[in-house]
Amino acid sequence: MFDIREKPQNVDRAFLVGAYFDRRKAQESADLLEELKELVETLGIEVVGSELVFAREMTARHLIGKGKAQELMEAARNAGAECIVFDNEFSPGQQRAWESESKLCVIDRHEVILDIFNMRAKTREARLQVELARMEYSIPRLTRMWAHLDRQGGGAGGGVGGAGAARGEGETQLEVDRRMAYKKLDRVKAELEEVKKQRDTMRKERSRVPLPHAAIVGYTNAGKSSLLNKLTDADSYVENKLFATLDTTTRRMELPDGQAMLVTDTVGFVRNLPHDLVQSFRATLEEAVLADFLIHVVDASSPHAFSFYQTTTEVLAELGAGDKRVVLALNKVDLADDSRQMELRRQFPEGIFISVKTGQGLDDLFHRIHDMLIDRVVRLDLSIPLDRMDLVALAHQEGKVLTESYDRGVADIQCVVPKRFESRFTEFVAKKKKSAKK
Numbered sequence: 180m181f182d183i184r185e186k187p188q189n190v191d192r193a194f195l196v197g198a199y200f201d202r203r204k205a206q207e208s209a210d211l212l213e214e215l216k217e218l219v220e221t222l223g224i225e226v227v228g229s230e231l232v233f234a235r236e237m238t239a240r241h242l243i244g245k246g247k248a249q250e251l252m253e254a255a256r257n258a259g260a261e262c263i264v265f266d267n268e269f270s271p272g273q274q275r276a277w278e279s280e281s282k283l284c285v286i287d288r289h290e291v292i293l294d295i296f297n298m299r300a301k302t303r304e305a306r307l308q309v310e311l312a313r314m315e316y317s318i319p320r321l322t323r324m325w326a327h328l329d330r331q332g333g334g335a336g337g338g339v340g341g342a343g344a345a346r347g348e349g350e351t352q353l354e355v356d357r358r359m360a361y362k363k364l365d366r367v368k369a370e371l372e373e374v375k376k377q378r379d380t381m382r383k384e385r386s387r388v389p390l391p392h393a394a395i396v397g398y399t400n401a402g403k404s405s406l407l408n409k410l411t412d413a414d415s416y417v418e419n420k421l422f423a424t425l426d427t428t429t430r431r432m433e434l435p436d437g438q439a440m441l442v443t444d445t446v447g448f449v450r451n452l453p454h455d456l457v458q459s460f461r462a463t464l465e466e467a468v469l470a471d472f473l474i475h476v477v478d479a480s481s482p483h484a485f486s487f488y489q490t491t492t493e494v495l496a497e498l499g500a501g502d503k504r505v506v507l508a509l510n511k512v513d514l515a516d517d518s519r520q521m522e523l524r525r526q527f528p529e530g531i532f533i534s535v536k537t538g539q540g541l542d543d544l545f546h547r548i549h550d551m552l553i554d555r556v557v558r559l560d561l562s563i564p565l566d567r568m569d570l571v572a573l574a575h576q577e578g579k580v581l582t583e584s585y586d587r588g589v590a591d592i593q594c595v596v597p598k599r600f601e602s603r604f605t606e607f608v609a610k611k612k613k614s615a616k617k
């Protein structure tokens with residue numbers, strides 16, 4: 180994968196630093212530093228120390244004063260850290276200064292989040308999106324990184340282009356690197372477009388299938404994929420090979436009463452997601468916007484369960500899925516003791532306690548999902564005279580038309596429509612079923 184500099188892969192211990200330059204920002208900065216700790220721990224890195232620093236002004240070399248910077252480097256080394264993670268945005272120059280003086284790796288919040296996404300990306304589309312975000316982050320840094328060498332009369336070789344990038348006449352190393360980087364960027368973008376097209380086709384295919392559709396959403400590590408695996412079994416996976424090959428995260432499941440539906444896993448949310456990353460993942464999260472309802476999974480064992488829940492809800496609202504009906508599943512209840520469960524019950528009165536691991540509460544979850552389906556849609560067989568084409572149009576607009584044929588001035592239609600429209604069609608029902616059956 181393209182990267183302007185290799186980060187040590189085996190970082191186990193990190194020291195966190197958050198700097199603020201306005202005394203009114205003290206609390207906000209403390210909260211952000213606490214969030215950074217969660218993010219770093221999500222990567223499996225132990226946080227061996229952290230410090231919140233107030234500085235009167237920013238400095239070009241270290242961001243904060245030199246004396247304080249050296250004190251922090253010392254503290255990080257003494258704590259046994261292999262890496263310093265800064266909550267503030269660093270310029271590449273500042274990053275290099277810290278690295279060369281501390282002899283530790285130094286990264287910022289943005290890189291931490293990119294790494295989390297990289298680790299979590301499961302589908303080809305997600306992987307490409309992470310790669311794109313990484314490149315968009317790195318290219319401007321590449322420019323600045325090489326700029327000083329360029330002024331000194333040409334680059335030192337290496338970089339993105341590597342040995343394979345022939346330098347054109349009069350072209351500096353920086354220009355070669357930049358050219359290669361943009362070329363790669365274009366390639367990834369084109370590939371992403373291709374994957375998106377395939378996914379749109381899949382969606383259209385899916386919309387022809389008369390099945391209700393739920394999307395599993397939630398904070399990263401809540402247990403979404405585990406739940407999807409639990410809800411859907413191997414057989415249904417094979418049956419849905421078509422979906423599985425292109426979009427491994429949508430599968431068919433059957434409720435205990437035999438009713439079938441589709442369930443999609445979505446990318447995990449992360450707090451303070453940089454805006455460009457939200458953009459990158461918008462397409463993946465569109466599944467949530469298009470679903471009939473959501474299954475919001477919250478990690479009940481996390482002390483931050485409520486704020487994770489709020490973050491996810493906020494981002495969903497931003498994406499236009501704020502008014503979706505939600506089944507709230509508090510997962511990993513096997514790890515929450517009685518007093519924690521009582522607290523959660525107060526915070527989430529409508530939540531269902533489940534454990535994907537032990538199977539606890541899954542029956543309740545099935546019931547709740549079942550209720551959603553009953554409430555939501557009805558399947559109708561209609562014979563509509565041609566002078567009521569407005570109803571045919573309504574069925575297309577508000578529901579899913581499964582079959583449609585015209586014979587002797589009558590449109591015979593099988594469709595699934597939201598329950599609230601049922602009364603509009605009553606007069607023309609040929610044969611009626613209570614709810615959307617497979």
Ligand SMILES: Nc1nc2c(ncn2[C@@H]2O[C@H](COP(=O)(O)OP(=O)(O)OP(=O)(O)O)[C@@H](O)[C@H]2O)c(=O)[nH]1
Pocket residue numbers: 299397398399400401402403404405406445446447448510511512513514533534535536537
């Ligand atoms: N103890 C316990 N662990 C669970 C339970 N459900 C999931 N896990 C574990 O939690 C971890 C995260 O589960 P995933 O299913 O990968 O979580 P996810 O929400 O899909 O994560 P992202 O892909 O990051 O969004 C895994 O190690 C699971 O084994 C549960 O009910 N109890």
